[in-house]
Amino acid sequence: MWYFVIILLLLSYVFTNYTVTNNGILESYFLQPLLWTVMGIITLFIAYHDNITVYNSKRNRTSKLGRSWINTGILLGGFHVTLLLVVGFFFGFGKSPYPTEPVMLLINSFLLCSFLFFTEISRAYLIKKVSLYYKQFISTKIVIIAIFYSFLYFSFYKFSVLSVQNPENTLLFIGGTFVPIFCIHLLANILSLRGNAIASIPYVGIILGFERFAPILPNAHWTIIALASTIAPTIGYFLIADSKRKKLNQKLWKKLSIKGSVSWTIFALFAVFIILLSNGYFGIKPTVIYSESMSPEFAPGDLVFIENIEKTSIAEGDIIQYIGADKLSIIHRVIEVKNQGSGQCYVTKGDANTEIDPDPVMDDKVLGKAVFKIPFVGWIPIYLTVFINRLIRMF
Numbered sequence: 001m002w003y004f005v006i007i008l009l010l011l012s013y014v015f016t017n018y019t020v021t022n023n024g025i026l027e028s029y030f031l032q033p034l035l036w037t038v039m040g041i042i043t044l045f046i047a048y049h050d051n052i053t054v055y056n057s058k059r060n061r062t063s064k065l066g067r068s069w070i071n072t073g074i075l076l077g078g079f080h081v082t083l084l085l086v087v088g089f090f091f092g093f094g095k096s097p098y099p100t101e102p103v104m105l106l107i108n109s110f111l112l113c114s115f116l117f118f119t120e121i122s123r124a125y126l127i128k129k130v131s132l133y134y135k136q137f138i139s140t141k142i143v144i145i146a147i148f149y150s151f152l153y154f155s156f157y158k159f160s161v162l163s164v165q166n167p168e169n170t171l172l173f174i175g176g177t178f179v180p181i182f183c184i185h186l187l188a189n190i191l192s193l194r195g196n197a198i199a200s201i202p203y204v205g206i207i208l209g210f211e212r213f214a215p216i217l218p219n220a221h222w223t224i225i226a227l228a229s230t231i232a233p234t235i236g237y238f239l240i241a242d243s244k245r246k247k248l249n250q251k252l253w254k255k256l257s258i259k260g261s262v263s264w265t266i267f268a269l270f271a272v273f274i275i276l277l278s279n280g281y282f283g284i285k286p287t288v289i290y291s292e293s294m295s296p297e298f299a300p301g302d303l304v305f306i307e308n309i310e311k312t313s314i315a316e317g318d319i320i321q322y323i324g325a326d327k328l329s330i331i332h333r334v335i336e337v338k339n340q341g342s343g344q345c346y347v348t349k350g351d352a353n354t355e356i357d358p359d360p361v362m363d364d365k366v367l368g369k370a371v372f373k374i375p376f377v378g379w380i381p382i383y384l385t386v387f388i389n390r391l392i393r394m395f
Contacts, residue, residue, distance in 0.1 A: 001046050001049065001050060002125070002126060002129045004046060005043055005046060005122050005125055005126060006126075008039045008042065008043065008118075008122065009119075009122055009148075009152060011039075012035060012036065012039055012118065012152075013152050015032070015035060016032060017155045029107050029111070032111065032114075033110055033111050033113075033114035033115070034114075036114040036115050036117065036118040036119075037114045037117060037118070039118045039122075040114070040117040040118035040121050040122070043118065043121045043122045043125055044121060046125065047121075047124075047125045047128075050125075050129065052125060052128045052129060052132065053128070053196065054121055054124035054125050054128060054196055054197050055121070055124070055196055055197050055198060068195075069191065069194065069195025069196070069198055069199035070195075070198050070199065070202055072191065072195065072199055072203075072240070073191055073195070073198070073199040073200060073201065073202035073203035073206075074202045074203075074206065076187065076191075076203050076232075076233075076236040076239070077202055077203040077204070077205065077206030077207055078206060079232060079235070079236065080184075080203075080206070080207050080229070080232040080233065080236070081206060081207065081210045083228045083231065083232045084210070084217075084218050084225070084228055084229070084232075085218070086228075087218045087220050087224055087225060087228045088216070088217070088218035088219070088220070089286075090220075090288075090380060090381040091218065091219065091220035091221070091224060091381060092218075092219045092220070093216040093217060093218060093219050094216065094217060094218075094219030095215070095216060095217075096214055096215055096216060096217050098211075098212050098213070100213075100215050105213060108212055108213070109213075112205070112208060112209060112212060115208075116201050116204060116205050116208070117201075119149070119152075119204075120188075120192070120197045120200045120201045120204060121197050123145070123149065123188065123189065123192050123197070123200060124192040124196045124197040124200065126145055127142065127145065127189055127192040127193045128192075128193075128196070130142070130145070131193055142186070142189045142190070142193065143186065145185075145189055146182055146185040146186040146188075146189050147182060147185075149185045149188075149189075150178060150181045150182045150185050153181055153185075154177070154178075154181075175222075175223070175226055176222040176223065176225070176226045177226075179226065179230055180225075180226050180229035180230050183229070183230050183233040183234060184204070184207060184229070184233050186233065186237070187203070187233035187236050187237055188200040188203055188204050190237060190240060191203055191240075194240070280308060283307060283308050284305045284306060284307045284308070284368075284371065285305070285306050285308070285368070286303050286304070286305050286306075287303075287304055287305075287306055287321065287329065287331070288301075288302075288303060288304075288378035288381055288382065289301065289302045289303075289304055289331065289373075289378060290382065292352055293332065293350030293351070293352050293353055294319070294331060294332065294333070294350050294351050294352065295351065295352045296351070296352075297319065297333075297351050298319075298331065298370075298373060299375070300378075300379075300382070301375070301376050301377075301378045301379040301382060302373045302374070302375050302376070302377075302378055303373060303374040303375075303377040303378045304331060304370050304372075304373045305370070305371055305372050305373070305374075306321045306331075306367060306368035306369065306370055306371070307368050307369050307370075307371045308367075308368045309368060309369050311343070311344060311363040311366055312344065314334060314337065314344070314346065314363075314366070314369065315334070315337065316334055316335060316336060316337060317333065317334065317335075318333070318334045318369055318370075319331060319332070319333050319334070319369065319370040320332070320333075320334055320346065320348070320361070320366055320367075320368065320369050320370070321366070321367040321368055321369075321370065322346075322348070322361045322365045322366045322367055323365045323367065324365075325359060329367060330348075330357075331370060332348040332349055332350050332357060333348060333349060333350070333351055334346045334347070334348055335347050335348065335349050335356065338360065340360075340362070343362070343363045343364070344363050345360040345361060345362050345363065346360060346361045346363075346366070347360050347361075348360075348361055
């Protein structure tokens with residue numbers, strides 16, 4: 001009865017992208033999750049009828065990558081999110097387009113849980129069905145299922161931008177949206193094959209939860225985000241494949257699993273610290289030096305940390321970051337402080353420049369004071385930016 005599950009998925013897609021889009025709050029926030037929940041229950045009955053276990057497996061309850069397949073899904077989902085946080089650290093963050101009010105967070109949690117329940121139960125059923133009863137060309141069928149689920153994640157509007165006359169939108173859709181989503185679903189399929197829905201639900205849930213509930217998201221160029229979202233599941237696949245080949249005794253692996261969990265926890269906490277630091281929550285914020293105007297104090301590629309200070313404490317000789325006339329941030333040294341009205345203004349100059357800056361800096365344009373630097377670290381986003389610009393010009 002696998003074809004009936006396919007029909008349920010297609011009906012859910014049509015209802016979500018047509019009926020809900022053209023109706024109001026009742027359909028979006030009540031009927032939609034109710035539909036997903038009912039379809040998930042129907043899929044469970046179909047799996048039971050076909051003698052297929054989709055939510056647990058005594059035969060495959062342990063994983064060599066984690067102490068359980070649930071743990072494996074959590075680790076891989078956390079790795080994906082951590083990689084996106086690293087991208088945000090180097091390229092900046094932007095405000096999430098999704099609502100962050102407590103009521104909306106609760107409603108969206110219900111939507112996400114019901115959506116995961118249906119899609120991952122149906123995924124596990126289809127993957128187990130082809131692996132148990134249609135074993136020929138199983139790899140090809142897993143790829144086809146990943147493509148099918150990838151298309152289910154896109155609205156009708158996404159496909160309307162595809163056009164031969166508009167290759168830029170087509171490239172953006174294929175490279176920036178479809179390929180990363182496909183890689184995520186391919187890894188989710190492998191997790192379902194090895195550990196059932198209990199492995200794929202935490203993996204997909206963490207990624208979607210980060211996208212829907214995080215107040216800020218990486219604000220990098222689409223190619224960088226797409227690259228990170230493609231690399232993360234690819235590495236996850238090789239980790240699973242490598243762990244399968246390891247021949248470790250149970251006692252040794254248990255010790256390594258505990259150490260691995262501690263390491264991932266520390267790594268996750270470090271990632272949270274980095275995200276807070278990059279957004280100035282600790283009173284300082286990192287910025288990358290791109291020019292030689294402050295040489296030899298700051299060289300291109302240095303990562304300089306800017307402290308948010310009282311403007312009245314700025315003195316001659318301090319190095320400040322401010323917004324220039326062209327709306328770009330500049331880091332130059334203060335060579336004179338002048339009183340102007342109720343505030344102050346600052347005459348600035350780059351250490352390597354022969355002339356002072358043409359316009360004085362008003363105190364409301366000052367972002368902070370440079371306090372220390374880490375050499376060379378900033379070359380990472382510089383090289384990535386150059387690579388992206390060259391890639392864009394190619395197309």
